[in-house]
Amino acid sequence: MKNKLLFYLILSITTLSIHAQGITYHGSKHYNIKVNQFNKEGSLPDNAIVMLGDSHSEYGNDWNRFFPNARMIFNRGIIGDDSRGIFKRLNQILPYKPSKIFFECGTNDLSHGWTVERIFQGVVNIIETIRKSCPQTKLYVQSLLPLNEKIGAWKLLKGKEDMIIQLNERLKNYCNSNNLVFIDLYHPLLGTNTKEMHHEYCRDGLHLTNKGYEVWANIIRNYINE
Template identity: 35%
Template sequence: MKRTCFILIICLLFGANSFAQQGKYGTYYDQRATLFEKLPITPSDIVFLGNSLTDGCEWAELFGNPHIKNRGISGDVVLGIYDRIGPILKGKPAKIFLLTGINDVSHDLTADSVLVMYKQLVSKIKLGSPKTKLYIQSLLPVNDEFTRFPKVHNKTQIILDINKGLKLLAKEKGYIYVDVYSHFTAPGTQSMDKKYTNDGLHLLGPGYLVWKGLLKPYVK
């Protein structure tokens, strides 16, 4: 079963370009991805790469660093990032802060499936820009008490399994794993603390300040 899943995902990866060209990632993805293709990345840049959690922050302003480039796209998935990362790698950025996977979880993919795709993405980064420092960030917790995103409800164990796999992957490939998850849980729970979210998935301003504190030593 796992072998069949692996082969299917590899086929998807090799067909990713045509997949994107058909607009299968959505109109917002196409709007952002085609814009990013026109905005050059340089070896001095620090790229924040991910989905809506990354997209929703003014990272350069938050850190006071004009070399930080936001390459988040709301709704993006691991394959979506794999497909659009070429222009980023072409610029050989100094650092990439990567956070992705929760949308794949919302599409009912297993932890194993997400990790197989993630390994392909990391391999592409390593091959395309070997000197870039990659920071693999854990998925954040969610809070099932909010009703807006039911597709991520009851998925905490999958999130934990993905994070465990990401930590091992970072060690295996020589990258840095950043545990973001544990800093956003409410005391004594595995749920995102309500003081950081108003929909159970995305972050409020105070949440981004916590995130900044976690990444500050690596951004510097």
């Protein structure tokens, strides 16, 4: 009887251990669809340029339209993604040693109610992982974008303009101290209000219009072409 109980105890522990080892990051339905899509698309070609981030990157759709001479830009943005989700899917990008990565992240982390410090550390974790795994890849760290609550208020981001500014400043200082390129998307997208995205660039209080993406593309054009 004792041996039987011992057997079931060991079996239970082993089963729990196996399940624990199999636990992975569980994103939204859209996150999982996109990750599966990227898996099906397979490896990235040599000299690929990657737009890595959240909805701001994904809604850019085919970034090649802005840069006809590039033709090698791959959109790896996912709507709703945060620093945890992006970190978990770096294995779809880094093994292929892309020539350039344009990285933006942080807005959805803010919507979780996280502190500036926690978000900053999550973003830096991704940056450091990219640098260690792909030292030859040119990494461009892009700022968070402004909001416009007059056009549309996002409940989980309401009143967090100052946190966006703080995060951008932390990221800028980090990049300056670590010989990284920091790209300021925030200020070129502002209107007359120093904390508010220009109404022509903002379609819903958070995301960009076509004009907004044209501004973004013009900001990074020299980096794409260099």
